[in-house]
Amino acid sequence: MNIPDIITLIAIMIVGGYLLQNRIFCQHQKLSDIVKGLPYRSWVFGNIIAFRTELDFGALLGWHDTYGAAYTVRGCLGETRLVISDPAAFKFFFQNPYKFSRPPLDTLSSDLINGSGAVFSEIGPSHRRLRGVMDLAFRKYASSFQEGTDAVIQQWIDQCQWQNGRGEQGTINVQQALGKFALTESMHAVLGDTPESDSKKHTAQKMWIEHSSNILSELISKPTKRALIIERLAEALLPKTLLRIMLHLPEERLKRLHRFSKLNADFVNEILVNYESNQLGCSAEDDSDTTTSPKNNGSSTSIFSAMIQINEGLSKSQNKLTLRQIASQVPSMLIAGQDTVGNSLSWALYELASHPDWQERVREEIIAHARFSGEAECPEPFFRNEGLDSLPCLNAHIKETLRFYPGVPMFNRITLEDVVFPLAEPILSADGESKVTQILVQKGTRVHFNLAAYNKTRSIWGEDAGSFNPWRWLPTQRLSESEQGPVRVSTGLGPYANLSSFIGGARVCVGWRLSILLMQTFLTRCLAKFRFKLVENVGIRPIVTFTIFPALDNDEDSPSPSLPLGIEML
């Protein structure tokens, strides 16, 4: 018997046990009686193939238009899941985050990707304790990302010169450079340096960087059909200790997960070794390593060193984190910031290229407000970080990008107890007979929070919520009727611009301010140097994985992140 057969046999035996326990129908009957669901053909796979492995951005928004802000989808073997994008339900989740947990296998995979003890997997008091230190550290740390931006600009200038010998214009695939930029700059913020500054002491870090790009999309998003069934059965039947064993099944995806987990552990160990050697004063040959140098104890040269300082200042010893707990947050912060920021910047440039007049308007605003340094013939625009917030068009563009292409379009939870979601906008019941104003969801139900659809709620963003229109953020600056955006009704959701893109409450994205600063810095400097254009006959479409990345329209089978744009030097 070969390995796939053994797996299938085990699966069949588990199905038998599962059916015997009669847990398939009883748990979720009520939910699908109340809330309308997507039609499905197969009881075995329900809607899960369309929903999990072939998820299409258009469909994700289209289902919301058809079924409203709450509907059900079928998982494997009759499982019923709730998909929700209602503002009141979101608020309920933000206010009660610990009534939910990540699905067990997601948590275990996340432990492998982010390292165990990472903030993603913690709940309740240990999560609160971690976040207390992390949030303060992010607030305390302020950096400029100008150097990193200029490195990308120089790279693009060089590429243009290489393409036509004059360096005035060219076609550049911006996607790759932006992902790398987001990682390098997050690393700079989190650790205070980049590995180039000391090659010997950053071997594990370099290996980690090489394998981390797009890791979440690759590992989480496209399971095989067999894996989907096994996951479903295992989650329904096995305790967490046994689930851990499942992660050792001989599957390529899982093998990659373990390889990455090993890289993570090496990376965290290296951070600790470097820190301790600095503490012992063994840093004679590596003065450049400012990450956690005792010399810098007074000021926070990185989020990591800020976390250490804040932790040391905590009065009660039981609230303190260990050094390993702090170091263990580093990989997760870098993973969380990499594709989200990189893709958001890609979409920001794509939409600027798609709207040339608007692009000129944003550029004029930047030039008008920038201070200039450098050579008289070739001045460099620069802004202090505070100045970046006073550029209405630039910030409208960033908000609209994050609204339209939220870095995490949907996230999943399982209810840890029965919960009742209130609805701001009543939905029609499954039988079409009545209005539903709240939904009872039983313990153990999987809920998909559809951020992409919330961000397109018409009652908040108006009838044109489905179009990219940055003018909606500038009600007092409209130029003409045709550019008018709807007036937004604030429901106060999320930390930034009433968007759900960074979620909200206790689990709000810890890096949201950093992300905005990164985007503001990159776009101001880049737009002062380049004009971006769409490339003729090259179509771009959004691909939904755990994030949304741009891919070539004709890249059908296994689309990979790609965004070629025309670049003209100014």
Ligand code: HEM
């Ligand atoms: C445009 C950029 C970004 C977007 C749209 C974004 C979005 C999100 C979202 C939606 C979550 C919640 C996920 C969930 O609970 O399932 C989250 C969590 C998180 N994000 Fe971000 N993020 C961005 C950038 C960053 C950056 C730059 C960092 C760090 C440098 C970061 C660090 C984190 C961490 C550590 C969490 C987990 C928080 C917790 O569970 O308490 N993110 N982010």
